[in-house]
Amino acid sequence: MSTPRPLTLIVNGEPRALQVEPRTTLLDALRERLDLTGTKKGCDHGQCGACTLHVDGERVLACLTLAQQAEGRRITTIEGLAGPDGTLHAVQKAFLAEDAFQCGYCTPGQIMSAVACIREGHAGSAAEIREFMAGNLCRCGAYPHIVAAVQRAARALEQETLA
Amino acid sequence: MMDFSYARPADLAAAGAALAAGGMALGGGTGLLDLAKLGVARPVAVVDLTRLPGLDAIQVSETEARIGALVKMSRLAAHPAMRAALPAVGQALLASASPQIRNMATIGGNLLQRTRCAYFRDAAVGSCNRRNPGSGCAAVGGVTRGHALLGVSPHCIATHPGDLAVALVAFDAVVETWSPNGQRLLSVHDFFLLPGATPGQEFALAPGEIVTGLRIPLAPVARQARYVKLRDRASYEFAAASLAAGMSLGVDGRIADLRLALGGVATIPWRARSVEAALIGEHPTPAAIAAAAALAMREAEPQPDNRHKLALVPALIERTLTDMVGEPA
Ligand SMILES: Cc1cc2nc3c(=O)[nH]c(=O)nc-3n(C[C@H](O)[C@H](O)[C@H](O)COP(=O)(O)OP(=O)(O)OC[C@H]3O[C@@H](n4cnc5c(N)ncnc54)[C@H](O)[C@@H]3O)c2cc1C
Numbered sequence: 001m002s003t004p005r006p007l008t009l010i011v012n013g014e015p016r017a018l019q020v021e022p023r024t025t026l027l028d029a030l031r032e033r034l035d036l037t038g039t040k041k042g043c044d045h046g047q048c049g050a051c052t053l054h055v056d057g058e059r060v061l062a063c064l065t066l067a068q069q070a071e072g073r074r075i076t077t078i079e080g081l082a083g084p085d086g087t088l089h090a091v092q093k094a095f096l097a098e099d100a101f102q103c104g105y106c107t108p109g110q111i112m113s114a115v116a117c118i119r120e121g122h123a124g125s126a127a128e129i130r131e132f133m134a135g136n137l138c139r140c141g142a143y144p145h146i147v148a149a150v151q152r153a154a155r156a157l158e159q160e161t162l163a
Numbered sequence: 164m165m166d167f168s169y170a171r172p173a174d175l176a177a178a179g180a181a182l183a184a185g186g187m188a189l190g191g192g193t194g195l196l197d198l199a200k201l202g203v204a205r206p207v208a209v210v211d212l213t214r215l216p217g218l219d220a221i222q223v224s225e226t227e228a229r230i231g232a233l234v235k236m237s238r239l240a241a242h243p244a245m246r247a248a249l250p251a252v253g254q255a256l257l258a259s260a261s262p263q264i265r266n267m268a269t270i271g272g273n274l275l276q277r278t279r280c281a282y283f284r285d286a287a288v289g290s291c292n293r294r295n296p297g298s299g300c301a302a303v304g305g306v307t308r309g310h311a312l313l314g315v316s317p318h319c320i321a322t323h324p325g326d327l328a329v330a331l332v333a334f335d336a337v338v339e340t341w342s343p344n345g346q347r348l349l350s351v352h353d354f355f356l357l358p359g360a361t362p363g364q365e366f367a368l369a370p371g372e373i374v375t376g377l378r379i380p381l382a383p384v385a386r387q388a389r390y391v392k393l394r395d396r397a398s399y400e401f402a403a404a405s406l407a408a409g410m411s412l413g414v415d416g417r418i419a420d421l422r423l424a425l426g427g428v429a430t431i432p433w434r435a436r437s438v439e440a441a442l443i444g445e446h447p448t449p450a451a452i453a454a455a456a457a458l459a460m461r462e463a464e465p466q467p468d469n470r471h472k473l474a475l476v477p478a479l480i481e482r483t484l485t486d487m488v489g490e491p492a
């Protein structure tokens with residue numbers, strides 16, 4: 001058996017020291033060791049997107065990433081999205097405004113994916129949003145509201161940069 | 164998931180040594196970790212290649228594209244020079260998996276992805292010659308909607324699931340590898356192995372050999388090539404059938420060069436040479452295209468659930484070539 005080994009992860013701007021077995025995924029390390037349960041486990045096989053977070057600013061799946069692979073990288077989870085004073089991110093506000101969820105289980109992954117989708121420049125039209133949000137499944141079928149929320153957030157962020 | 168050790172070698176020599184000692188290579192992990200959780204892959208030692216230096220460049224010249232094995236799918240898909248020189252590659256990548264997976268997965272790992280055959284992926288299924296040589300094939304007589312019709316053997320009918328590889332086969336890419344014995348270049352046509360009697364041997368790689376990159380010749384026919392993927396849902400799904408196609412016409416209006424490769428219907432990415440041969444030198448008339456497209460599945464061996472692909476594939480070829488004739492570059 002491989003014994004747990006020390007590892008430092010940079011999560012939401014803070015270095016976090018922990019001991020994990022090499023096989024521990026980033027998802028399990030965050031949820032089980034660091035009590036950051038905002039990142040959800042849906043399928044655990046890369047199929048649903050519930051575990052989406054950002055590594056070095058890019059959206060990836062925490063369930064198919066070993067915690068070891070993320071060593072030295074900047075990890076951002078849903079817990080790190082709002083401002084230090086608690087001001088919600090434009091995408092979070094838009095999900096509330098558009099009622100873009102039902103049970104809410106897929107929502108953290110949807111929001112992290114949407115933040116990246118807009119940043120990548122893939123939120124130009126409803127069709128483009130549907131294609132570039134395809135990696136996030138919603139079992140409640142809130143898709144029309146999710147697309148509306150991404151469009152609303154993209155507009156808000158565009159206005160922010162113009163202002 | 165089985166317990167394993169984890170190493171992150173700093174250079175090829177160290178990686179080679181770790182693999183020679185029984186390690187399994189790790190790229191993005193989107194294939195290996197998935198299969199390890201299923202108990203289908205059973206790594207004892209995982210060797211993370213992703214921080215090896217020098218394997219993440221994309222270089223595009225007039226005549227050739229060189230792509231490092233550690234380049235991520237998303238980066239290659241977005242590369243402007245690559246999109247201009249060989250649009251089918253970016254199209255195949257953007258039609259693959261999801262944005263998240265494309266940000267994680269490496270080109271090397273992508274080439275080495277395993278079949279999505281449900282019987283292969285279920286470790287509780289005893290009969291799988293690919294996983295467990297000599298045990299039989301549970302897919303034959305099972306649910307076969309996604310299984311192969313071309314390149315099959317009595318021992319295995321699992322479909323090759325990749326999209327990028329189909330474009331690579333259409334345009335005669337070359338795979339670069341490294342092992343302690345040195346560097347090797349092998350044609351993508353020799354890289355993927357037909358199942359035959361040994362479906363467990365899927366790639367022409369020696370144990371521990373590392374894929375370091377790809378070279379793609381940039382023939383004129385590549386410039387207006389395209390990748391068309393048919394799926395059971397609009398996105399984020401493996402191919403029901405897919406086609407990489409490149410065509411160039413001579414000054415006389417006849418087809419001068421034609422490249423056609425199929426995905427989703429064969430055990431390896433499948434070059435449709437009989438269709439190419441029937442059309443090269445001909446005028447691309449609707450009748451000629453239809454007659455040639457019908458040849459694509461002549462050698463097919465369908466299963467009860469995938470017979471619809473006998474018509475789907477010729478229709479895909481016919482529609483795509485007709486579109487290309489209508490919109491010349
Ligand atoms: C939900 C889902 C949907 C998907 N949909 C599609 C799709 O529509 N189309 C498609 O084409 N693909 C699809 N894929 C597959 C995906 O493209 C592959 O999993 C991915 O490309 C593998 O790359 P990786 O770097 O993550 O490989 P890894 O998982 O790290 O490795 C894969 C294999 O290659 C070996 N390996 C990796 N790198 C090297 C190297 N440099 N040298 C030697 N051996 C190496 C590993 O040991 C392992 O056996 C999907 C995957 C998932 C999970």
Ligand code: FES
Pocket residue numbers: 040041042043044045046047048049050051052061062063064
């Ligand atoms: S939990 Fe990671 S994709 Fe479903």
Ligand code: FES
Pocket residue numbers: 100101102103104105106107137138139140141142
């Ligand atoms: S809101 Fe319930 S799964 Fe999406």
